[in-house]
Amino acid sequence: MIPFLLKLKRPLILSAAFFIILPISISFISAPIASRKSDQFYQTDLLTYQAMSKGMDYWVDKKMGRENFVTGSDRFDGEWLFGTYLMTAIGYCQQVLQFPELKTSYLPKIHESLLEIRTEAVQKFDIEAWGESPFAFKRSDHVAFLGYYNLALSLYHLIQKNEPKDDLIKLNATITNYLIKRYKISPTKLLLSYPKEVYSVDNCAAIASIAVYDNATGKAPNPIIQDWIKVCKKLCMDPKTGTLIQSLDWQDSIMVDYPRASGTFLGVYFLSFADFEFARELYENSKNEFFENALGFGFVREYTQENPSGKGDIDSGPIIFGYSLSPMGFMLGLSRIFEDRDTFDAIFATCFAGGAPIEKNERFNWATGGPIGDGVIFGMLTCLKKSDWDKVK
Numbered sequence: 001m002i003p004f005l006l007k008l009k010r011p012l013i014l015s016a017a018f019f020i021i022l023p024i025s026i027s028f029i030s031a032p033i034a035s036r037k038s039d040q041f042y043q044t045d046l047l048t049y050q051a052m053s054k055g056m057d058y059w060v061d062k063k064m065g066r067e068n069f070v071t072g073s074d075r076f077d078g079e080w081l082f083g084t085y086l087m088t089a090i091g092y093c094q095q096v097l098q099f100p101e102l103k104t105s106y107l108p109k110i111h112e113s114l115l116e117i118r119t120e121a122v123q124k125f126d127i128e129a130w131g132e133s134p135f136a137f138k139r140s141d142h143v144a145f146l147g148y149y150n151l152a153l154s155l156y157h158l159i160q161k162n163e164p165k166d167d168l169i170k171l172n173a174t175i176t177n178y179l180i181k182r183y184k185i186s187p188t189k190l191l192l193s194y195p196k197e198v199y200s201v202d203n204c205a206a207i208a209s210i211a212v213y214d215n216a217t218g219k220a221p222n223p224i225i226q227d228w229i230k231v232c233k234k235l236c237m238d239p240k241t242g243t244l245i246q247s248l249d250w251q252d253s254i255m256v257d258y259p260r261a262s263g264t265f266l267g268v269y270f271l272s273f274a275d276f277e278f279a280r281e282l283y284e285n286s287k288n289e290f291f292e293n294a295l296g297f298g299f300v301r302e303y304t305q306e307n308p309s310g311k312g313d314i315d316s317g318p319i320i321f322g323y324s325l326s327p328m329g330f331m332l333g334l335s336r337i338f339e340d341r342d343t344f345d346a347i348f349a350t351c352f353a354g355g356a357p358i359e360k361n362e363r364f365n366w367a368t369g370g371p372i373g374d375g376v377i378f379g380m381l382t383c384l385k386k387s388d389w390d391k392v393k
Contacts, residue, residue, distance in 0.1 A: 038348040041332075041381050042341060049095050049382060053106070054363040056088045056378050059371040060113060065121055068371060078125025079144075080372040085122060086148055087375035089113035093155035094382040097392050103159060110156055114168055117149055129194040137178050141186075144193035147206030150175040151270070154212035158392075161216045176213045179206050183224050188253050189231040198253070200236040200244045201263040203228070204270035211274040229275050241304050242285030244268075258307045261290040261300050265330035269383070272337050276386065283334050287343065290327065297353065298346030300327040326376065333380025339387070351377070 040048045062068070064084065066077040092110045096103045116122055118135075126134050126145040134142035134149075153172035160169060182191055183206075193202045207228050214221050235253045236245050244264040246257035264286045271279040292299045302324035328347055335344035351366070358365045365374055384392065 037352065038345045041348060042336065042344050044098055044385075044388065046099055048364070049099065049102075051359070051362055051364040052378050052381060053092065053095065053109070054361075055365040055374055056091065057109065058363060058365065059084060059374060060088060060109070060116075064371060066124075075125045075129065078122075078128075082117060082122050082125065082145070082148075084371045084375040085113045085116050086152055087379035089117075089152040090155060091375075091378040091382045093152070093159055094379070094384060096159045097155075097384060098382075098388055111168070114152060114156060117152075137174070140195075141182050141191035141193075143179070143182075143191035143202045143206050144199070146175050146179060147191070147202050147209060150179065150209035151205055151212060151273075154209045154216055157216040158212060161218075172213060172216075176210055179210060180222060180224050183228065188235070188250075189228060190235065190248065190250075190253060192250055196250045198248045198250045198256075199263065200232070200246065200248070201267040201270070203232070203236075204244075204267040204274075208270035208273040225274050229271075229278055232271075233278075237282075238304075240306065241289045242282065243289055243304065244282065244286075259289075259304050261286065261302050261327035262324060262330070264290070265300075265327045265334060269330060269333055269337070269380070272334075280338055283338055287331075287340075291331070291343065293343075293346045296346060297350045298328070298331070298343060298348075299323045299350060300331055300347075302327065325373075329373070329376040329380055332377060333383040336381070336383045336385055337389075339385050 064081055066074065066081055069077040069080040089110055092106045092113070096106055096110075120127070123133060123135075123145070126142060130140050130142060132138065132140065134145040150172065153168060153175065157169050157172045160166070179191070183189060188198075190198050190200075190203055191206060193199045207225055210222055211225055214225075235248065237243070238245055238255075238259040241259055243259040243261075244267045245255050246260040246263045248254065249256055264282065268279050268282045268286060271282065289304055290301045292301070301322050303322070328351060331347050332344065332351065335341070335347060366377055369377065
């Protein structure tokens with residue numbers, strides 16, 4: 001998922017400040033200086049991971065609600081609340097996969113985040129849209145909730161694969177089987193995020209959750225995964241740019257919204273769990289289409305070069321001069337996954353120069369990001385590189 005100006009314009013003000021401060025920063029801070037800490041975030045550094053975890057503990061301990069977000073929309077406030085807990089759980093699990101010694105101390109944090117998502121307050125944005133709980137498991141897809149939540153549950157299942165099955169692992173099996181069932185009966189093989197709304201990225205999350213579940217249970221990849229990849233290539237990929245179409249008509253799968261960096265980059269992250277080579281292809285296509293390097297600083301356009309205009313939305317955040325913030329965070333993770341160091345350094349330099357990082361009491365936060373910004377970057381900066389993921393598998 002206040003005064004009028006702050007309630008409706010605060011994201012725009014922060015984003016404008018980001019892009020105004022940045023040119024000034026270029027005058028006084030060279031890109032190498034701005035990225036001087038990139039190495040500790042690019043490398044899999046235990047102390048850095050722990051500092052980021054304490055940064056997320058800061059938000060989780062606040063027992064957040066919709067009131068902690070100011071998008072101007074109840075649904076979007078709810079999505080950001082859900083997303084913050086979700087990325088927190090994912091980030092913790094990704095850390096444990098790389099540092100198993102953290103498992104004992106992190107399990108309570110993971111449990112808290114995963115259980116918080118099951119509360120009515122966090123489910124509310126989805127309940128309001130569908131008129132039922134996503135856990136009803138009746139005749140509605142709920143993929144904007146179940147697809148994402150199930151990925152976090154599957155990662156939890158993976159770090160607990162040698163432990164007795166608890167309620168969260170049992171729920172992971174239930175949701176996975178439900179998603180597979182929905183894909184099998186869907187005429188388009190694309191599940192709905194909300195009534196009559198289909199988004200490519202949300203389906204990528206659901207497919208990723210099934211792939212990680214198979215990994216956690218030691219099963220061969222479910223055939224539905226490659227079947228869906230074929231559907232994705234046919235329906236969800238823009239033939240001109242090779243990037244992901246943002247949204248499609250729920251009946252005939254005709255494009256509703258053009259390819260966008262925010263949806264594509266997040267979708268690539270999810271697809272890296274399901275089909276690494278396909279995800280790499282999408283990453284290279286998207287990098288060529290959306291990414292720019294200026295004086296050592298990385299920027300990401302939200303819209304394609306052929307369709308450059310758009311106001312953006314909750315997924316992109318405010319767009320300034322054609323550039324948006326959220327895909328920069330996603331690209332941090334992707335450049336780690338695909339071990340693209342030059343791109344990582346350029347994007348990190350931009351985030352560091354404009355993100356106002358705070359290091360306090362061994363805690364690391366991004367001042368301009370708020371809880372959702374911290375959550376996204378936490379999840380992305382703890383992504384497993386391909387070489388690390390191969391060790392886990």
